[in-house]
Amino acid sequence: MFNNLKSAWKTGQQFVVSLLGSAGRSTDNEEDAQSGAALSPQTILRKREDLAAQMPSAVVAAYSNEPLEPQDPRFVGREEELARLIDALEDWRNGRASLTAITAPHGAGITSLLNQVRSKILSTETLSYLSLAKRPCSAAEALRFINSIFEFEQAPESVAEMVLAIKNSPPRVIIIDDGHMLLSRKMGNMAAVQTIGAILVATQHCHCWIVGCAKQAWRRLSFLYQSDRFFNRIIELDYFSASEMSEMIERRFYGLGFEWCERLELEKDKPDPMPVRFKQLHDLSNGLPEMAFFFLLFAMEKEPDADAFRLSEFSHLDTSVIKSCSEEELFSLAEIFVHGVMAHVDHETLFRISPEQSVLRLERLCRAGILHRIATDEHYTSNSYYISPILAQAMVSHLVLSNRLY
Template identity: 30%
Template sequence: MDINLRFLSRWTQWVNTFFAPKATLKTESDDAQKGLISLKTIANQYQPRTGEEPVNENMSSPFICTAEDFIARESQIKQITDVINLWRNHHGEISAIVAPAGAGLSAFLGQIPSLLTNINTQQQDASTSTVKPLPEKGVIMSFYTAPLSARDAIANVCYCFDMQPPAAMTDTSITDIIIAINKLPAQLIVIDDLHKLMLRMMGNAQALVTFATIVMETRKHHCWILGCEKFAWQRLSAQYEITHFIKHVITFDYFNAKELARIQTKQLVDLGLMSDDYLSQETGNTESHRGQKSSEATHNKNDNDDAVNPYEDQLKQLHIISQGHPKLAILLLQYSLTHQADIAQSSGSEKSDNSTKHNSSTGSDNNSKQCTDICKINASALPSCQDSDLFSLAEIYVHGGLRVAQHAHIFAQTIEQSSLQLAYLARQGLIIAQYSQRDFAQHFYFITPALSKIIASHLVNNNKLFH
């Protein structure tokens, strides 16, 4: 009876929202005039204007992924280099790189091919007959369909090596596959989004065991590196004891203020709002400071005047609001620049008074400082969520996304109930839909990428996700 009542409550809430008069609905400019950006507006940055089309991922940050502009992660790069060198010296073990959603895990994994090239260049002269040569082939891939049987898991692994999976399962299928894989030339296999292999449905546990067994038995010959979201990793550790067979675990978090400022400065240069000379100067200063730390005490303060970023205050605000989440910071900056006229109305005379006092005390040196206001996030949709909504968000987050039918299976409810609940969360901007043209049960929903940290923090505070 409770389920039916909750269903009717959700149905009423959905109908009221859908049929609300247009004049009473908040618009994008309404929030902007208050210096805010809504969760729905953030979600809309990832969606095409037309209704039922695949999600547009143009908001990703290509400059973070390129080798020449890759930001920070120096210690993690060293750790993964050591892991590869251990494998070359016949001490191969499975490695995992764990980071929260949106912290740049995929971008980090994308650096591994260039890392192999650097290792090869550095160690050509030091190579000996006892050291394995670097793999001629490296594969980076992510599975978007979780296996629900041992046969599915074998097929996934075979796909890594461009092999045909067995036509039928036998008692020796796993053994035969392991032998066949170990006869292939050594490869480096990077599996991104490991959490998408874990689906809480019948058969998935055996599929994970099969996958883990094959990886474990081929780790000496092939170099396996797995990438996994932090909260999903904790669940895999608690439920499947994944740490028992993965020896090297490398972790990182969201960007600190200095790292995020470097990313945002590059964006400002790309937008034509800052000179490329400043970016070159900043890079040069960073390198010189690493080699000349002893000269910092005698460095004249006036020498640093030209290096002051004209958007320094805004970059600090961006880090505080985004909490180091790069996609969210990029989106906030673009939105704030686009809607500056609306956002400025929210501060009005208060900003003007503060600016006058500040300018009178600091003089003409601050004329180069920009007066851009950074909008804040209107996250009021999150506190209004019911427990059932939060549990749904937690499962979608940990799995990297769920189809309507999968959600219904996990929560033991009808597909229609799941469809309405997920559609409601999508209208709040908390999740994004990839629509199936054939079957609404196959609509795929995932957490709005720029909101992953905000949503995860809310779920942790409400005991739906656990450290």
């Protein structure tokens, strides 16, 4: 009997390894999706890789989803939000408390907005910009994170010592991105959040703190720790409006020197057809740039003898795979969505399941195109997972309707 159990365990391990090796690969018999069709998340993954080889590299790069650098001419909209951030800087310069949070749904451009603030810093001012790469799950880890900003030679070992050291350091603007990493279900997270919160509140007259955090994580932090009560400003971003989306597409396109065939062929005194097309793109993406950019690129057809593109019918997202998720998978997706990124070991601990059960659930969702895996060179349990940004809106809507997200 022992040998049978040992054999079964070994077979299970081999299956997990095989699954990890094959996850993310599309099946050979999958039909090529055409423009105008409903595309599954898995098909979108495959087609995105194809676009890089089929389209001019400059066009693909123009519609990249990477955050925009300071003063990038492709930055569009956000005038009101940027003005409020400049007000936060002015408060700090005039000796008033300045503790600001920026929240937005996934993919709405928090990092790009934070990058624009960097260009507003005066040459005489000091800026510290960093992203939370790891979740602090104890007071000691929180203190080490704060110390990484100021780099004190003798690292303070208590909140009181840290506050005193920060107050005695030269004033600076401190921007912290990926604030969703403050949220964790591990023991010690409360101590970590309270430690960082206490330091920010106690030093807000000396330094200008700006924290960017995904919307759902901010809601959870506010519910658990009342974090929203301690910030002077809370700036809420949303996805882009139809006019902003149109300007974003146009600005990126014409910076490459191309034209739209529809405009070149336009008869005199006829209305420009492109605003209507861009409005269609906004409606199907609901203002989410990553989705809009993919469906735009997928519909673009290069004219062989001209520096021009024609737009075919736009495709749209097939959400049936999301609706087919099991109850256990929905609970996992809800927690991963709120946390932003979740390590395999955290998923295993949170749901009190075995490593094999955890990886099977996570990798099934990867194969479906719902999750993306951040792989490491170590054991598979060191991998992390996040929800594909292109699915952000559809996922949150389904989780809310399913009473898995509030």
